[in-house]
Amino acid sequence: MEIIRTEDLTYTYPISSKPAFRDVSITIDKGEFVLLTGPSGCGKTTLCRCFNGLIPHFYSGKLEGEIMVAGLRVPDHPIHELAQHVGLVFQNPENQLFALSVEKDVAFGLENLGLPRDEIRERVDWALKVTGIYDLKDRAPYELSGGQQQRVAIASILAMRPEVIVLDEPTSFLDPLGAQKIFEVIDRLNKRLGITIILVEHRLDLASKYADRVIIMNEGRVVLNGRPRDVFISDEAQLVGVGIPKATMLYKLLRENGIELGRVPITAEEASQMIREALTHDRG
Amino acid sequence: MIEVEDLYFTYPSGVEALRGITLTIRDGEFVAIMGQNGAGKTTLVKHFNGLLKPTKGSVKIDGVDTTKASVAELARKVGFVFQNPDHQLFCETVEDEISFALKNFGFDEDAIKDRVDWALNLLDLTRYRNISPFMLSGGERKRVALASVLAWDPKILILDEPTIGQDYEQKERLRNFIVQLNAQGKTVIIVTHDIEFVAECKPRVILMAEGRVIADGDPHEILTNPNLVSKASLILPETTRILLGLRGMEQSGRLARVIDVYEAGRILTAMLRDQG
Numbered sequence: 001m002e003i004i005r006t007e008d009l010t011y012t013y014p015i016s017s018k019p020a021f022r023d024v025s026i027t028i029d030k031g032e033f034v035l036l037t038g039p040s041g042c043g044k045t046t047l048c049r050c051f052n053g054l055i056p057h058f059y060s061g062k063l064e065g066e067i068m069v070a071g072l073r074v075p076d077h078p079i080h081e082l083a084q085h086v087g088l089v090f091q092n093p094e095n096q097l098f099a100l101s102v103e104k105d106v107a108f109g110l111e112n113l114g115l116p117r118d119e120i121r122e123r124v125d126w127a128l129k130v131t132g133i134y135d136l137k138d139r140a141p142y143e144l145s146g147g148q149q150q151r152v153a154i155a156s157i158l159a160m161r162p163e164v165i166v167l168d169e170p171t172s173f174l175d176p177l178g179a180q181k182i183f184e185v186i187d188r189l190n191k192r193l194g195i196t197i198i199l200v201e202h203r204l205d206l207a208s209k210y211a212d213r214v215i216i217m218n219e220g221r222v223v224l225n226g227r228p229r230d231v232f233i234s235d236e237a238q239l240v241g242v243g244i245p246k247a248t249m250l251y252k253l254l255r256e257n258g259i260e261l262g263r264v265p266i267t268a269e270e271a272s273q274m275i276r277e278a279l280t281h282d283r284g
Numbered sequence: 285m286i287e288v289e290d291l292y293f294t295y296p297s298g299v300e301a302l303r304g305i306t307l308t309i310r311d312g313e314f315v316a317i318m319g320q321n322g323a324g325k326t327t328l329v330k331h332f333n334g335l336l337k338p339t340k341g342s343v344k345i346d347g348v349d350t351t352k353a354s355v356a357e358l359a360r361k362v363g364f365v366f367q368n369p370d371h372q373l374f375c376e377t378v379e380d381e382i383s384f385a386l387k388n389f390g391f392d393e394d395a396i397k398d399r400v401d402w403a404l405n406l407l408d409l410t411r412y413r414n415i416s417p418f419m420l421s422g423g424e425r426k427r428v429a430l431a432s433v434l435a436w437d438p439k440i441l442i443l444d445e446p447t448i449g450q451d452y453e454q455k456e457r458l459r460n461f462i463v464q465l466n467a468q469g470k471t472v473i474i475v476t477h478d479i480e481f482v483a484e485c486k487p488r489v490i491l492m493a494e495g496r497v498i499a500d501g502d503p504h505e506i507l508t509n510p511n512l513v514s515k516a517s518l519i520l521p522e523t524t525r526i527l528l529g530l531r532g533m534e535q536s537g538r539l540a541r542v543i544d545v546y547e548a549g550r551i552l553t554a555m556l557r558d559q560g
């Protein structure tokens with residue numbers, strides 16, 4: 001069942017001469033985990049702003065084509081209504097934090113949903129714990145390090161558990177172990193609760209193994225859309241300048257030297273296994 | 285040269301962010317400071333250009349204590365690019381943003397024009413010259429922040445998370461540029477979580493945890509040490525993780541300190557051909 005559909009969607013910021021993205025037609029099914037990537041400036045953040053209605057309701061400018069999210073035509077429904085279905089973790093965490101304490105920031109959205117006290121308490125504690133900031137709950141957001149702030153921004157969206165979670169480079173400030181833990185939490189929400197995930201990332205080494213699908217944009221257009229393996233191995237991905245996982249890169253380097261590993265690996269584990277096989281096999 | 289001597293720093297709120305740091309960074313070094321969120325990396329580097337002053341201990345830049353150096357002198361010598369570009373950008377256009385510091389430092393008009401052109405080109409921003417930085421994407425804003433500091437050619441460069449928001453190609457440009465600067469004798473200090481970028485650049489690595497330095501040295505040694513890496517809340521570089529899975533195989537010792545995918549490719553090709 002589809003949860004997001006765009007048809008020939010084109011958007012131009014006010015006073016801009018050319019669209020930030022154009023003719024985007026994609027369908028995302030309920031429960032999918034989609035990785036959205038592409039060069040800096042290709043339109044990823046702008047597209048994400050359409051999913052929760054910031055475009056066209058907050059940013060004016062010109063939106064053409066169709067966009068449906070959770071059964072709602074985005075231009076016809078206000079942001080606060082869309083927010084009940086779609087949560088967006090901003091690229092810059094500071095733009096999302098405003099309350100006087102970490103805990104209040106995370107609770108804010110839940111209070112607006114009108115949930116019972118106990119449920120709010122339980123969800124806030126859970127979100128603070130899975131993002132590793134429980135000990136910081138009484139701190140002011142502006143007295144935190146960059147990565148700690150980003151964790152607050154993530155926690156406040158996770159706590160809401162909306163049908164769709166859109167994360168715009170959510171780990172850019174996180175230490176690698178922290179990033180991995182966040183991806184695991186998102187993956188669990190996706191697998192257990194069927195929450196649809198759209199993850200914007202440049203660093204694909206960590207993220208690609210969770211994704212059902214990868215969408216690559218370039219210069220405002222969707223240029224590749226498919227299974228991670230197929231997308232990363234394509235020459236076009238390299239041309240666009242996307243940093244494919246090291247596992248896939250090693251596969252390609254060996255292939256250039258006349259060594260075929262068989263299947264295309266995207267994770268370190270897969271690559272090790274295939275190389276082990278090649279090393280043992282050759283000996284026999 | 286940067287000399288840090290038993291440095292402690294406590295924020296007014298009472299958080300003790302640095303707890304006894306001693307280190308020296310010589311002219312022309314390329315250093316990456318890494319470690320968990322909240323470890324104190326940003327707090328440490330803010331001492332290098334005098335934005336913060338020690339609670340205890342001292343920081344000297346070229347022999348001058350930062351509590352005694354003039355702000356202007358330090359600013360000219362030490363260029364600092366903030367973790368979050370929005371803390372740095374305030375002008376109406378990208379061009380104004382880049383020329384701002386140049387004007388302050390008293391460069392003449394021709395020199396300013398040359399340097400602005402050069403920096404715009406370097407960071408792939410020429411097409412945004414007359415646009416407001418606030419109408420740019422996250423990665424583009426980060427590059428404007430980088431351009432505005434690189435333009436005045438400081439002797440010591442501090443880049444807090446320079447690869448944030450950058451795609452593979454932009455990172456390659458940045459890497460080449462840093463290597464070039466380094467070759468000219470500039471000191472480059474990056475604070476970063478981007479383990480793959482560090483594995484490609486191979487700078488001296490300083491790991492921090494809880495306000496202290498827990499390792500300092502060669503990237504091949506540090507980034508392949510699972511114990512240290514997890515203490516600093518990092519993970520092993522992807523290439524190293526692939527190679528770790530080959531442990532125990534014949535000749536796998538040749539791969540023990542490899543962090544970069546091209547080197548791995550060369551060695552594995554040789555190993556597979558040897559056997560074939």
Ligand SMILES: Nc1ncnc2c1ncn2[C@@H]1O[C@H](COP(=O)(O)OP(=O)(O)OP(=O)(O)O)[C@@H](O)[C@H]1O
Binds near residue numbers: 013422423
């Ligand atoms: N508020 C704005 N007003 C006008 N133009 C904008 C605005 N925000 C972004 N743009 C432009 O729209 C294009 C797409 O920007 P967007 O932020 O969607 O890119 P992105 O793919 O998210 O890039 P990054 O990876 O650097 O975050 C860019 O050319 C950018 O300069």
Ligand SMILES: Nc1ncnc2c1ncn2[C@@H]1O[C@H](COP(=O)(O)OP(=O)(O)OP(=O)(O)O)[C@@H](O)[C@H]1O
Binds near residue numbers: 146321324
């Ligand atoms: N303005 C501030 N006021 C009070 N405490 C602060 C402030 N800025 C940072 N801290 C605290 O000081 C400690 C060190 O923060 P710092 O910003 O140096 O960390 P960092 O290593 O740069 O982390 P990150 O990787 O998340 O950017 C953290 O515990 C943080 O919460």
Ligand SMILES: [Mg+2]
Binds near residue numbers: 044045091421422423
């Ligand atoms: Mg973006």
Ligand SMILES: [Mg+2]
Binds near residue numbers: 145367
């Ligand atoms: Mg920091």
